[in-house]
Amino acid sequence: xxxxxxxxxxxxxxxxxxxxxxxxxxxxxxxxxxxxxxxxxxxxxxxxxxxxxxxxxxxxxxxxxxxxxxxxxxxxxxxxxxxxxxxxxxxxxxxxxxxxxxxxxxxxxxxxxxxxxxxxxxxxxxxxxxxxxxxxxxxxxxxxxxxxxxxxxxxxxxxxxxxxxxxxxxxxxxxxxxxxxxxxxxxxxxxxxxxxxxxxxxxxxxxxxxxxxxxxxxxxxxxxxxxxxxxxxxxxxxxxxxxxxxxxxxxxxxxxxxxxxxxxxxxxxxxxxxxxxxxxxxxxxxxxxxxxxxxxxxxxxxxxxxxxxxxxxxxxxxxxxxxxxxxxxxx
Numbered sequence: 001x002x003x004x005x006x007x008x009x010x011x012x013x014x015x016x017x018x019x020x021x022x023x024x025x026x027x028x029x030x031x032x033x034x035x036x037x038x039x040x041x042x043x044x045x046x047x048x049x050x051x052x053x054x055x056x057x058x059x060x061x062x063x064x065x066x067x068x069x070x071x072x073x074x075x076x077x078x079x080x081x082x083x084x085x086x087x088x089x090x091x092x093x094x095x096x097x098x099x100x101x102x103x104x105x106x107x108x109x110x111x112x113x114x115x116x117x118x119x120x121x122x123x124x125x126x127x128x129x130x131x132x133x134x135x136x137x138x139x140x141x142x143x144x145x146x147x148x149x150x151x152x153x154x155x156x157x158x159x160x161x162x163x164x165x166x167x168x169x170x171x172x173x174x175x176x177x178x179x180x181x182x183x184x185x186x187x188x189x190x191x192x193x194x195x196x197x198x199x200x201x202x203x204x205x206x207x208x209x210x211x212x213x214x215x216x217x218x219x220x221x222x223x224x225x226x227x228x229x230x231x232x233x234x235x236x237x238x239x240x241x242x243x244x245x246x247x248x249x250x251x252x253x254x255x256x257x258x259x260x261x262x263x264x265x266x267x268x269x270x271x272x273x274x275x276x277x278x279x280x281x282x283x284x285x286x287x288x289x290x291x292x293x294x295x296x297x298x299x300x301x302x303x304x305x306x307x308x309x310x311x312x313x314x315x316x317x318x319x320x321x322x323x324x325x326x327x328x329x330x331x
């Protein structure tokens with residue numbers, strides 16, 4: 001005999017099923033499950049958000065890499081030991097790596113000081129005699145815009161010598177923190193004129209100006225000398241304020257140059273002091289800043305020329321001048 005657990009059909013004309021309590025219990029269960037499903041779904045979504053899992057990330061996250069393999073920026077990976085990476089929150093690692101750090105200015109005894117170095121003549125002056133022979137006003141009179149300079153008997157030009165020593169001198173002064181300005185670097189075909197050379201030092205408000213030269217007199221005349229400005233006041237020339245400090249600068253350079261190079265003061269002028277005063281040089285007459293010329297030796301004397309054609313001696317010459325400038329500026 002088959003057992004049938006389905007409810008019997010309602011009686012004809014009856015408005016209420018005799019199995020109404022069973023239907024009510026089943027409806028209540030369905031409603032409860034339906035109400036629970038959204039809550040479970042919401043909980044699952046919340047869990048995924050909190051753990052960072054996505055639809056394609058079903059596997060557990062790998063353990064963090066060791067520090068030596070961490071995701072550092074290229075600049076941080078390549079940093080030298082002891083370097084401190086930038087902690088600025090507004091700078092991305094890419095920007096930090098692509099922007100080189102500014103080089104710190106040299107710090108030294110001449111920090112905050114300005115020195116102008118004037119390499120005498122120009123190697124191109126020989127080809128521009130018309131230009132350099134133009135007359136310019138130096139206050140006391142008129143004279144050539146510039147000159148060719150001298151040479152050794154073998155053809156080594158004074159202009160080559162002065163530029164080489166000036167560049168070495170600049171390096172020595174910058175190592176002490178000075179701001180150094182050269183009047184030229186053979187980057188122009190001729191000149192500049194002596195009036196412009198003086199103006200460069202004035203406009204730079206230089207604490208010291210040195211014009212580097214070599215002499216060209218007869219053989220047997222040896223040694224260096226420093227040319228100091230005379231006291232002049234004529235036209236655009238007025239050296240009253242710079243005569244005293246210029247002499248102090250010259251004396252400092254003379255002492256250090258002799259000690260560093262082993263050269264003696266000139267034996268043909270200056271009475272053995274290595275100091276000479278002149279009023280006919282436009283570079284001195286028109287200067288408003290402490291300024292001297294140095295004639296490092298005589299290129300027409302074989303012994304002096306042998307020194308000046310030696311890179312080692314030129315380095316000593318530059319160092320001697322630099323030491324004199326440092327002493328003058330109180331470094």
